[in-house]
Amino acid sequence: MVVYSIKDIEKLTGVKAHTIRIWEKRYAIVIPKRTKTNIRYYDEDDLKNVMNIALLNNNGYKISIISKLALDERKTIAAKLSNVHSKFENNIDAIMYSVLQLDEHNINLILNQHIVQEGLSQTMEELVNPLLEKMGMMWIAGSISEVHERFVTNLLKNVIIGQVNSCEDNPNNIDKKKIILYLPEGQSHELSILYLHFMLKAKGNEVLMFGTNFSLESLEESLKLVKVDCVITVINEKLQSYSIQRYIERLGEIVGSETRAVLTGYEVLSNQINIPSNIHFVKNIEELLSFNDKKGPALKKRVEVNSKSL
Numbered sequence: 001m002v003v004y005s006i007k008d009i010e011k012l013t014g015v016k017a018h019t020i021r022i023w024e025k026r027y028a029i030v031i032p033k034r035t036k037t038n039i040r041y042y043d044e045d046d047l048k049n050v051m052n053i054a055l056l057n058n059n060g061y062k063i064s065i066i067s068k069l070a071l072d073e074r075k076t077i078a079a080k081l082s083n084v085h086s087k088f089e090n091n092i093d094a095i096m097y098s099v100l101q102l103d104e105h106n107i108n109l110i111l112n113q114h115i116v117q118e119g120l121s122q123t124m125e126e127l128v129n130p131l132l133e134k135m136g137m138m139w140i141a142g143s144i145s146e147v148h149e150r151f152v153t154n155l156l157k158n159v160i161i162g163q164v165n166s167c168e169d170n171p172n173n174i175d176k177k178k179i180i181l182y183l184p185e186g187q188s189h190e191l192s193i194l195y196l197h198f199m200l201k202a203k204g205n206e207v208l209m210f211g212t213n214f215s216l217e218s219l220e221e222s223l224k225l226v227k228v229d230c231v232i233t234v235i236n237e238k239l240q241s242y243s244i245q246r247y248i249e250r251l252g253e254i255v256g257s258e259t260r261a262v263l264t265g266y267e268v269l270s271n272q273i274n275i276p277s278n279i280h281f282v283k284n285i286e287e288l289l290s291f292n293d294k295k296g297p298a299l300k301k302r303v304e305v306n307s308k309s310l
Helices: 005-013 015-025 046-056 071-081 088-100 102-117 120-141 147-164 188-203 214-224 244-255 285-293 296-309
Strands: 180-182 206-211 230-234 260-264 279-281
Touching: 005 015, 005 046, 015 260, 046 071, 088 102, 088 120, 102 120, 102 147, 120 147, 120 188, 147 188, 180 188, 180 214, 180 279, 188 206, 188 230, 188 285, 206 214, 214 244, 230 244, 260 285, 279 285
Parallel strands: 180 206, 180 230, 230 260, 260 279
Antiparallel strands: none
16 A cells, blocks of 8 residues: 655645645544554545545635535545636646546546647646656656556547647748657657657648657668658667667768757766767757757857757
8 A cells, every 4th residue: 555644745736734734633624544653644545535625625615615525525526627627727636636537538628628728839838747747756656557657648649649630731831841750769758759749740840750669770761762851869768779879970870961860858968978060969849949940050050059068
């Protein structure tokens, strides 16, 4: 059984420890267990209970009213409130509730409403990234399982792919670039590259998306078949078959002098690397998108300055 301290509950739910103590002492709606040595602790049911109470409270229910509701009544109301509503600041709580219930329908409703009103970029910033951060904390604490992680990851993949497919090609766009986008073998952060695919397409680029586990040999073959303006990849984890230095050297050999290669990711930025002249490092996706909008000598000069400062 997973157990939590009051500080753990505070971090996972966003409800202050002081508030949780008031709920306990004044309203008796959160009752901690105690060890034989009288140390307070909470279990998974307590975690869900606090999340339900917070969801109700954030949606206008007074604690005095919530305290009079039976546990099943709280769950029922929380389930209804986890449907779409207009207060975006409460949607993270609603999504987390739906994640614990494996409620795909509700999560899709919330995400799609936010995307329609704010766009995918804002949705990623305001909902998806905070959601993944909270899930990471809960994963470390052991309060969610691999089932929840896989469920959310695949659901988000489908949402982003749907947005990519909705981007319309503009054949008259004279600034359009042809870009190869991929993740090297052994890299598991597929959501980042899917989001990058959307952002590049939304800017009017033609993107050849090769997905995950794409080898340098396959990249070399691709470049023999089609001429592209740029090759982009993200390396967040240690590579399987190469050192990061050798991988980047080999990538530089493959793309040659006529194609730009742009890299980002933790593993790229955290190592001291001798940089081939045709390889450019950027610190994050925002900088990568800005980099891709530039052209010519000005671009090369800017990236060389950034590369030396990493």
